[in-house]
Amino acid sequence: MTVTIDLEQAIAEEATTRRRRRRPGSLGAWLGAAWLLLIGGMAVFADYLPFVRGYAQQVPYARNFAVHPGSDFWFGSDQLGRDVFARCIYGARVSLLVAISSILVGLTVGGVLGLAAGYFRGKTDRGVSIVADCLLAFPPVVIAILIVGRLDALSETGFSVLWWHPTRTWSVVIVLSLLSIAPITRIVRAQTLSLSQREFVVAARSIGANRRRILLREILPNLVPAMISVAFTGIAILLVAEGTLAFLGYSVKVPTPTWGYLINESRPKLRDAWWPTIFPCLMLFLTVVSFNLIGDRIARHFDVKEAAL
């Protein structure tokens, strides 16, 4: 009798511990999602939110870091009397926009290259792999400085194609896209290689499906879960990369703030006022963690093995 009861209890306990063990991963991802929604929402609607000041608005009494973090200036004020909170929110705009558009470009280009390499193999694969290896071999900072510098020079000559002319935002997106292509290509290639050996792809061939159908209907949809998780992890990496560029002075031009720029801006005054540096750091940190948590959660959900990121 007692044995039975013990057993039942043990099973119940086992179940609860298992549930408990599974929870933290999901909880982190949900918190991350909540944070991203909050930040994303505020960044998009910053102009209409009553509690967000303009990012360039200078408040006379707040000059020289006069206001500490509190109810008036939530994150304190900076040297010119601007609201650090507002600047963080507007910074999110540029940082997120740049990171997301870069990862989208990376996914498109890397996806096509990886799909081609993994499916057609042979010469295509060799060509694509060489290009990817070359991209990975370049020191990223050197590429960044090179491209931003060249595009700056181009921009000064007044160069433009139709409505487009190279601005710093474009330079940054181009640099970050270029950097994200190679790792994504590698992952997509590996996934495609293994997918195209799967029985259902052979089965599709055996009923006469053509290449386009196999790529678009059999392989591509099965790549999507992996791609989503790669995208989230990739955005996190790109956010930090943008910060690095800003730190070196190669990111988006003043006065438009980005998180990297904000972190760098008041850094020399860190002894007098910690808030204008620490709060953007915190924003960047939390956002990066959120993206990573969500990316990991999705990867675990779809059982994606990250090969090269």
Place this chain on the structure above:
Amino acid sequence: MSASLDRSAPGPLLVVDDLHTGFQTERGLVRAVDGVSFTLERGRSLGVVGESGSGKTILSRSIMGLLPGRNLVRSGSVRFEGVDITHFSPKQMRGIWGKEMAMVFQDPMSSLNPLMRIGNQVSEPLRVHLGMPDKLAMATAEKLLRDVGISEAQRRLRQYPHELSGGMRQRVMIAIALACGPTMLFADEPTTALDVTVQAQILALINDQRRDRNMSLILVTHDLGVVAGHTDEIAVMYAGRLVEQAPTRTLFTQMKMPYTQALMESIPKLDQPSHTRLRTIPGRPPDLVNPPRGCPFAPRCAFARDRCREERPELIDATSPGHRFACWYPVGSPEYLETKQRIDAADAAGSAA
């Protein structure tokens, strides 16, 4: 190109002549299929039996041209509907796949696209090959599902593979293979991944459909019991070669090849007293990179003599029609009987001691 295929052309449906299929590896050429020839008439069924690694799966995929092209070495000829399809391009093969030849795969768990609804997967060949409009294709898909014995076909169309059991999925695979009315169906161990209770149903289904549609069938399996009741003819493969081929009844009553006999002795039979020890075949299948010089089965054969180890036996006709075998000392020959006597005596001595 598919216009060159004529369904009413006289002659056998499929003629495979001296087909070799190998893979170039670092160790050398792996001869997975080593000189196989056979003929399959319209509406007839052939069971291909062999141990794992005997090349039976590669044989069926090689005939269909489904093997990945890299490192593949293929020679010999495959004539289908009187046309040599050995050197057809993938594009030409696409005109044959689905419409003329179709395959049911071993593992229904992995041979359906997990992200596509059943309805789309069944109706896809109809839309692609027969150019059916979506609605008609769906209706036909529903009818196909009903044909293969799936209940609530209408609801199944909207379900995903993970919502179906293994047996159901294999039925779906069969429906997909049958969709465009192929004249030739390959079934590659269609029941291996299934529950024993479902196996018989699936085999009966395949056979019924074959009869109704007058298809030819090649049923690949490692289980003699599976082919026994479901095919007109049986071909036994060993180390990439055909070692015996005969109409089913003939094979079971007058088998010539000690390997076939060994296979037979390794499956339990109802008329044996219980607790009869099943005989296993000692040793392993030979290395396909460096196959033995003589008969490939010689190293494992209890009846092998020096000649078996030196000279390779070719397929020769037996007395009964349609029966071929490759053995120097077949079952019933004086040498066979002599060895058999010796073995039996040793067995008796062993059990007496």
